[in-house]
Amino acid sequence: MASREQIAQWLGVAAGIGSADAEIMRVSSVENAGPESAVFAGSDAALQAALLSKAGLVLAKASVAADARLMVVSDPRLAFSELAVRLARIPAAGVHPSAVVDREASLHPSVLVGAGAVVAAGVRMGAGGVLGPRVVVEAGVVMGERVRVQAGAVLGSLGFGYARRPDGAYVLFPQQGALVIEDDVEIGANSTIDRGALGETRIGAGTKIDNLVHIGHNCRIGRNVILAAQTGISGSTVVEDGAILGGQVGIGEHALVGPGVILGGGAGVLSNKKLFGPGQVFWGRPAQPLKQYLRDLARLRKGGA
Numbered sequence: 001m002a003s004r005e006q007i008a009q010w011l012g013v014a015a016g017i018g019s020a021d022a023e024i025m026r027v028s029s030v031e032n033a034g035p036e037s038a039v040f041a042g043s044d045a046a047l048q049a050a051l052l053s054k055a056g057l058v059l060a061k062a063s064v065a066a067d068a069r070l071m072v073v074s075d076p077r078l079a080f081s082e083l084a085v086r087l088a089r090i091p092a093a094g095v096h097p098s099a100v101v102d103r104e105a106s107l108h109p110s111v112l113v114g115a116g117a118v119v120a121a122g123v124r125m126g127a128g129g130v131l132g133p134r135v136v137v138e139a140g141v142v143m144g145e146r147v148r149v150q151a152g153a154v155l156g157s158l159g160f161g162y163a164r165r166p167d168g169a170y171v172l173f174p175q176q177g178a179l180v181i182e183d184d185v186e187i188g189a190n191s192t193i194d195r196g197a198l199g200e201t202r203i204g205a206g207t208k209i210d211n212l213v214h215i216g217h218n219c220r221i222g223r224n225v226i227l228a229a230q231t232g233i234s235g236s237t238v239v240e241d242g243a244i245l246g247g248q249v250g251i252g253e254h255a256l257v258g259p260g261v262i263l264g265g266g267a268g269v270l271s272n273k274k275l276f277g278p279g280q281v282f283w284g285r286p287a288q289p290l291k292q293y294l295r296d297l298a299r300l301r302k303g304g305a
Helices: 004-011 046-054 075-087 291-304
Strands: 037-040 057-060 070-072 152-157 162-164 170-172 180-181 192-194 200-203 281-282
Touching: 004 070, 004 180, 046 057, 057 075, 070 152, 152 180, 162 180, 180 192, 192 200, 281 291
Parallel strands: 037 057, 057 070, 152 192, 180 200
Antiparallel strands: 162 170
């Protein structure tokens, strides 16, 4: 629950003419809003609908005279998201009775560990972290502050790397490195991140990982990277700051995705390939600049007509 003045302070805007006594408990859609709800309006039509609702607070770009519920912000959608994070009711810290936490793990007192989770020896986890139900954190994983891991994820598993004998049999290459997850990382349900082989796998601060994503050993994922569902990244690949990977992207080993690069859904990046260009969109298998991909697709269709 937060007052109008407190919300304005959080968002870095003027409180406006609304009552300081108004208390906002949640964010909601316009249709489901009540006096305790905040909504946002990104267009004139949405603003009119918001003002006809029962919402106690309306976040919008433009000021409307004589409406005490309005708070003017530069980006209503972003402000709404920021407010939602602030208002989110974080479950009380603690370890669920069915969870197993090794006595040699070091968890900040504010961490929440869900039902059936397993935390091995040597794990370190900073303030404000949440491990969902049945999360497995293998030995030696280090997590920063406010790391959130959804149900069923596995962190620090052995990487997929082998040496081959002359007779064709495979021998596991040592997988004894570390996994470091920096502050404010979010990891989706049933995602897996391997530890380093001899070095480390690292996930940069602010990166958001969707459900069913796999990140192989020795990968380095930069800051504020987006990885959508069913993406798979092979070992020793680097994805630099601000890159966006759509769903079902596949990347071979030792590849490099440069800062700000955008890979469209289903794109494939060959091993050792390097892609550069902030804001540049790559698509297809193998991934290529979008304009080139569309030209090639058009030629293919024309040739088959």
